[in-house]
Amino acid sequence: MKPIYLDNNATTQVAPEVVEEMVPYLSQFYGNPSSMHTFGGNVGMKLKEARAKLADLLGAQPEEIVYTSCGTESDSTAIWAALRSNPDKRHIITSKVEHPAVKNLSEYLSQNGYRTTFVPVDGKGNLDIGYLYDHLSEDTAIVSLMWANNETGVIFPIEEIAAKVHRQGAVFHTDAVQAVGKVPINVAENHVDMLSLSGHKLHAPKGVGALYVRRGTKYAPFLLGGHQEHGRRGGTENVASIIGLGKAAELAADHLDDENKKVKVLRDKLEKLLLERIPNSMVNGDVAHRLPNTTSIAFEYVEGESILLMMDEFNICASSGSACTSGSLEPSHVLRAMGVPFTSAHGSIRFSLSIYNTEEEMDLVIEKLPPIIERLRKMSPFWSQTAGACQISG
Amino acid sequence: MWEYTDKVKEHFINPRNVGEIEMPDGVGEVGSLSCGDALKLTIKVGEDQRIVDAKFQTFGCASAIASSSALTEMVIGKTVQEAQEITNEQIAEFLGGLPKEKMHCSVMGQEALEKAIACYLGEPEKIPEGNLVCECFGVTDVQIERALTEHSLKTVEEITNYIKAGGGCGKCHEKIEEIIASVYGTKTDKPPQPKVLTNIQKIKLIEETLEREIKPALKQDGGDIQLVDVDGDRVLVKLIGTCATCAMSQVTLKDYVESKLKELVAQTIVVEEVAA
Numbered sequence: 001m002k003p004i005y006l007d008n009n010a011t012t013q014v015a016p017e018v019v020e021e022m023v024p025y026l027s028q029f030y031g032n033p034s035s036m037h038t039f040g041g042n043v044g045m046k047l048k049e050a051r052a053k054l055a056d057l058l059g060a061q062p063e064e065i066v067y068t069s070c071g072t073e074s075d076s077t078a079i080w081a082a083l084r085s086n087p088d089k090r091h092i093i094t095s096k097v098e099h100p101a102v103k104n105l106s107e108y109l110s111q112n113g114y115r116t117t118f119v120p121v122d123g124k125g126n127l128d129i130g131y132l133y134d135h136l137s138e139d140t141a142i143v144s145l146m147w148a149n150n151e152t153g154v155i156f157p158i159e160e161i162a163a164k165v166h167r168q169g170a171v172f173h174t175d176a177v178q179a180v181g182k183v184p185i186n187v188a189e190n191h192v193d194m195l196s197l198s199g200h201k202l203h204a205p206k207g208v209g210a211l212y213v214r215r216g217t218k219y220a221p222f223l224l225g226g227h228q229e230h231g232r233r234g235g236t237e238n239v240a241s242i243i244g245l246g247k248a249a250e251l252a253a254d255h256l257d258d259e260n261k262k263v264k265v266l267r268d269k270l271e272k273l274l275l276e277r278i279p280n281s282m283v284n285g286d287v288a289h290r291l292p293n294t295t296s297i298a299f300e301y302v303e304g305e306s307i308l309l310m311m312d313e314f315n316i317c318a319s320s321g322s323a324c325t326s327g328s329l330e331p332s333h334v335l336r337a338m339g340v341p342f343t344s345a346h347g348s349i350r351f352s353l354s355i356y357n358t359e360e361e362m363d364l365v366i367e368k369l370p371p372i373i374e375r376l377r378k379m380s381p382f383w384s385q386t387a388g389a390c391q392i393s394g
Numbered sequence: 395m396w397e398y399t400d401k402v403k404e405h406f407i408n409p410r411n412v413g414e415i416e417m418p419d420g421v422g423e424v425g426s427l428s429c430g431d432a433l434k435l436t437i438k439v440g441e442d443q444r445i446v447d448a449k450f451q452t453f454g455c456a457s458a459i460a461s462s463s464a465l466t467e468m469v470i471g472k473t474v475q476e477a478q479e480i481t482n483e484q485i486a487e488f489l490g491g492l493p494k495e496k497m498h499c500s501v502m503g504q505e506a507l508e509k510a511i512a513c514y515l516g517e518p519e520k521i522p523e524g525n526l527v528c529e530c531f532g533v534t535d536v537q538i539e540r541a542l543t544e545h546s547l548k549t550v551e552e553i554t555n556y557i558k559a560g561g562g563c564g565k566c567h568e569k570i571e572e573i574i575a576s577v578y579g580t581k582t583d584k585p586p587q588p589k590v591l592t593n594i595q596k597i598k599l600i601e602e603t604l605e606r607e608i609k610p611a612l613k614q615d616g617g618d619i620q621l622v623d624v625d626g627d628r629v630l631v632k633l634i635g636t637c638a639t640c641a642m643s644q645v646t647l648k649d650y651v652e653s654k655l656k657e658l659v660a661q662t663i664v665v666e667e668v669a670a
Contacts, residue, residue, distance in 0.1 A: 084644045087667060113652065113664045220644065303430065305396075305455035309406065331430075342428040379412050379459060381434040381451035382427055 004361045007317045008201075009150050009178055009294060009352035014244070015203040021247040022205070025240040033237055034228065043239055050246025057249040058195065058212055059186035066211045066232045067242050071177040071198030072101040074211040075144070077222035077233070078194040079105055082142035082171040083114070085218035089141035089170075095119045095127060095156075096337040102144050102175055103333070115139075124286035125154035125338050129161065140170040147179035147195075151334040151350055152285030153294025155183065159190040166191035171217065177201055177209075181252035182259050182291050193217045199241060203354070204248035208241035255355050263353050264292035270351060270362045271295045277370045284340055284348055293353040296335075298344030301383045302376040307349055310372040316365055319350050343382075398456060399490035405460035410467055413449040422509030424502050429531060429558070431458045431499070435465070435506040439514055443473045450506075457489075457496040464488045465503040474511055480504065483545075497556050527569050530562025535573055542577045549574070596659065597624050603658045608651055619651065627662040629655060643667075 005013065031040030033047050048062070055062045068074045079092070079102070094106045096118045110116035117135045120128050127145070136143070143165045148155045158174050165172040173194040176185065181202040187195065194217060199208040213219055213232070225234020275281050280300040299307065304320025311318060331345035340348070351365075377383035398406075418436035425432030431454030438447040448469050450462040464485055469477045482500040486492045492500060512519070524536030541547060541557050550570045554561040560570050591599065604621055612618055616636040623630040631651070633643055644667075652665040 084648065087644050087647065090664070113648075113656075224642075301427075301453065303454050303458075306406070306459060309403075309456045313407065342430075346427070346430050379409065379451055380453040381423070381432055382453055 001315050004314070004316045004357075004364060006351040006353060006357065006361075006365070007319050008354040009153075009350065010319055011200045011206065012203045012354055013356055014200075014205050015248060015251055017251060018204055018244045018247045022240040022244040025243050033239060034226070046243055047237060047239065050243045050249075053246040054210060054249040057180070057185075057253050058197075059188040060212050061215065063230070064187075064212055064215055066213055066229045067237060067245075068209040068211055068233060069207055069238065070209045071099075071175065071196050071201070072209075073222065074196035074198070074209045075099075075101040075173075075175050076105055077211050078171075078173040078196060078213075079109075079142060079144055080222050081194070081213075081217075081219045082173065083109070084220040086141045086171070089139050091115045091117070091137060091139040091141060093117045093119060093132060093135060093140055093143040093170075095121065095145055097121055097125065097149055097151075097334045098144070098146055099150055099175055099177070102146070106144070119145075121154075121337050123339050125149060125152045125284070125334070126286055126289065127156050127161075129157070132161065133164065136165065136168050136170065138169070140165075140168065142171040142173055144173040144175065147174045147176040147185075148183065148291045148294075149285070149334060150178050151332055152296045152338075153178070153291035153352075154285040155179070155289045155291065158192065162191040162193075166193065178291060178294075181249075181256065182293055184256060187212060187214065199245040199248065202248050202252050204245040205241050208238050208245050210245065258355050260292045263355055263357070266357055266359060266362050267293055267295055267351070267353050269359070270353075270365060271297065273362075273366045274369060277366065278373050281373075282344065284335060284338065284344075294350065295352075296348055296350045298340065299347040299349065299373050300344045301380050302347040302373060304347055304349060306376050307347065307369075307372060310376070311365075311369065314364070314368050316368065318352075320348065396456070396493050396496070398460075398493070401488075401490045402457055402460040402492065405463040405489065406456040409450075409459055409463035411447075411449045411463065411470075412451070414451060415447055415449050420510035420512075420514030422506035422511075422513060424505045424509065425454070427453065431455065431502060433458070433462050433502050433506045435462070435503075435510045437469065437510050437514065439474060443475070445469050445472055445474065445477055454499065454502075455496070457492055457499040458502065460489055461485055461492070461499040461503045462506075465507060469507060474514065477507060478511055480507060494552075495555050498554075498558050501557055527573070528559035528562065528566045531558040533557055533559035535569075538570060538573050539577055542574060548578075591660065593624075599659045600624060600629060600655060600663075603655055607654055607658065611650070612646070617646075622668050627660065627664055629663055629665045630668050631665060632668055 029043055031043045033040055033044035051062045051065050055065050068077060092106055092109060092114055094102055106116045119132045145156055147158050162172040171193045172191060174192055175196045177196060177198045178201060180197040193214045195212040197210050200206040219232060221232050223234045228234060228237060271283065274297060278299060282298050284296040284298055308318060308320050335345045335348060415436040415438050419439040420437040422435045434451045436449050437445050440446040448466040450466055452459050452462040468480060468488055482504040485500040485503045522534045522537055524534035527533055527535050527538060537557060538553060538559055541553060545556060547553055547556060550560050550567050553559050553570055560567050601621060604619060608619060618634040620632045620634055622632050647665055647667055655663045655665060
């Protein structure tokens with residue numbers, strides 16, 4: 001049975017067009033793009049095409065693209081590059097709701113000779129921009145902020161912040177892994193110095209990512225090795241995947257309109273009807289500044305893993321905001337930073353759609369989920385107390 | 395995705411004895427909303443001290459619900475004395491095992507049963523003995539010691555998996571380490587306390603480290619380093635020879651020179667380059 005896949009912020013289906021484009025480079029055209037012979041050189045030409053397509057999606061120049069192995073490598077490359085090429089600066093600014101790729105590196109750096117400022121967010125997940133500007137100083141080497149949050153979809157005003165940071169003389173990096181292909185991005189018209197993206201979040205395969213580096217930005221390679229990527233990232237190119245990412249970028253540019261119309265309509269329907277049919281449920285995050293494909297819904301008094309496993313019975317794939325790993329039943333750092341109360345944080349579910357989802361799939365989730373929540377609530381000792389309390393007051 | 399046994403899945407999807415007995419003979423409640431899981435167990439006891447009915451309400455993950463369901467099946471038909479003998483391991487065994495990170499779910503079941511029986515017997519609510527160690531989940535040193543010896547646990551992580559202590563803010567990890575050390579009579583390998591150095595001592599130590607450890611390594615590549623000044627924890631240096639023109643000099647400075655000085659002089663050292 002085909003899954004009802006609503007976990008596209010975790011990873012996406014590789015587009016069939018992308019697979020088709022890749023296959024010859026996994027089989028007959030196996031040459032090394034750096035080779036002197038035509039057999040390898042032709043592969044190099046194909047990589048050049050792919051690079052141009054990805055650059056087009058971002059409004060960048062092809063030579064401003066550095067291919068990496070994933071979003072995490074892109075983030076690490078960007079942050080280390082800024083620190084190593086600005087050795088007199090010892091300060092980093094990031095937010096409290098970043099992906100672990102940036103969060104854990106920032107925490108590591110803060111224990112190893114650097115100062116790190118973690119900018120807070122409000123209850124809707126919006127960044128405290130005043131706090132950021134107050135902490136921006138001449139010592140700030142890099143400001144790294146996600147374009148859109150992976151759990152709530154909340155979008156930060158990256159272009160506005162980038163301009164200010166850039167004027168201050170610090171490097172501005174954005175982890176745009178969740179934003180690329182879902183919201184319009186044009187680096188030619190903003191002041192973003194470096195931008196990370198990941199292939200598998202936009203219908204390319206896993207194991208390929210890219211870092212946009214604005215021309216003129218001071219840079220130091222993260223992976224030292226051969227001359228690949230103009231010496232900015234050593235290692236033989238992941239040829240087929242890079243070609244796949246090029247195709248995916250081309251498709252993303254074509255689909256951007258669909259994301260914001262078709263996908264958004266489906267997401268809005270799913271969200272509206274779930275909220276209507278399930279009492280004590282609410283959306284996490286600012287609904288006005290959000291990715292078109294994401295909704296994080298809190299179902300009070302039930303626990304996320306139970307919801308996911310019951311949905312799994314119907315082959316519905318989503319993810320939960322809380323990770324019930326070991327005894328530390330910690331809700332996600334994103335929801336905690338937003339101050340989402342425990343009553344709802346533990347029962348938060350993220351649905352993230354793609355252009356491959358259909359209205360029938362939404363209808364099925366809208367049909368199946370309310371009884372699941374009801375069942376779990378009937379089992380929950382807190383629900384009967386709450387329901388009882390409601391009857392008395394009502 | 396957790397590797398749950400078929401029996402865990404089956405008890406999760408079709409839990410037995412969900413609900414609350416009206417006019418119960420015993421009630422046991424453990425956990426809370428903020429903890430992320432909670433269980434309310436109600437029991438009915440017959441004339442011959444036999445548990446004739448048990449029902450549960452659980453907020454929590456799949457294994458918490460399955461453990462509660464299993465618990466009710468296990469206690470119905472047993473005498474109170476027999477039920478008192480049930481351990482959390484037996485609950486886990488009944489389900490064909492639980493992932494180790496989820497053992498606390500079976501502990502929650504056992505604790506709720508203990509409380510429900512105490513309630514039935516009219517015993518006063520047991521206040522956990524000992525001093526509070528984990529404030530997040532209200533676990534005392536005596537409970538940790540008991541878990542260590544009864545389940546032969548060895549690490550903080552295992553303690554967290556079993557009784558959740560240390561699973562919240564993490565402030566108590568050091569205390570738990572101490573308890574583990576005292577129970578097993580071994581000393582934990584604590585890093586030696588950093589010595590407080592006077593400025594003179596620090597500068598001397600930095601010089602020695604540069605001479606003994608760092609310079610020889612740089613010289614192999616035709617480079618050298620010169621100490622310019624020490625300002626608190628800031629160590630100002632000048633790179634000489636091939637190092638001065640090397641594109642990788644910043645990497646050398648941070649990843650080699652600084653980390654060596656951190657290791658051998660003080661963790662707080664920051665190395666900075668002054669213009670040649």
